[in-house]
Amino acid sequence: TAVMTESAHDLNAFISIMAFLVGFAQIVFLFNLIWSIRHGREAGGNPWRATTLEWQTSETPPPHGNFGKELPIVYRWAYDYSVPGAKEDFIPQNVPGSFGSSKEPA
Structure with missing residues (x-):
């Protein structure tokens, strides 16, 4: 059995939540990138x-x-x-x- 303190569990939960948040931000970024490529207007010179x-x-x-x-x-x-x-x-x-x-x- 592995020995993990209570603070390590809290830290693991915090890191997991932040990883999901960063992953969601990447999904929003990719959606915006694909939308801009397909529907965006030309920026000009x-x-x-x-x-x-x-x-x-x-x-x-x-x-x-x-x-x-x-x-x-x-x-x-x-x-x-x-x-x-x-x-x-x-x-x-x-x-x-x-x-x-x-x-x-x-």
């Missing part, structure tokens, strides 16, 4: 509306050289969100504007 240049390439993943023969001109800092006077919150780095940032290339 810049789903987060990021302003930085890596999201301004013409295709994903970008080819060698990223931008082709001519590099884009940068007009503002990479993380300029909510620029005062701008019509939109999202303004890419390579779009010129007269709202708070310089018209001159950075």
Whole structure:
């Protein structure tokens, strides 16, 4: 016969409950994954509306050289969100504007 203390039984019960909980979470994850693959919509080239240049390439993943023969001109800092006077919150780095940032290339 094996000797197990009462605290070992309690620990075993706790670990078993947690294992079932983690297993259930995995089932929810797999359902969400399969549902998204079958019924989800295409995210697009810049789903987060990021302003930085890596999201301004013409295709994903970008080819060698990223931008082709001519590099884009940068007009503002990479993380300029909510620029005062701008019509939109999202303004890419390579779009010129007269709202708070310089018209001159950075």
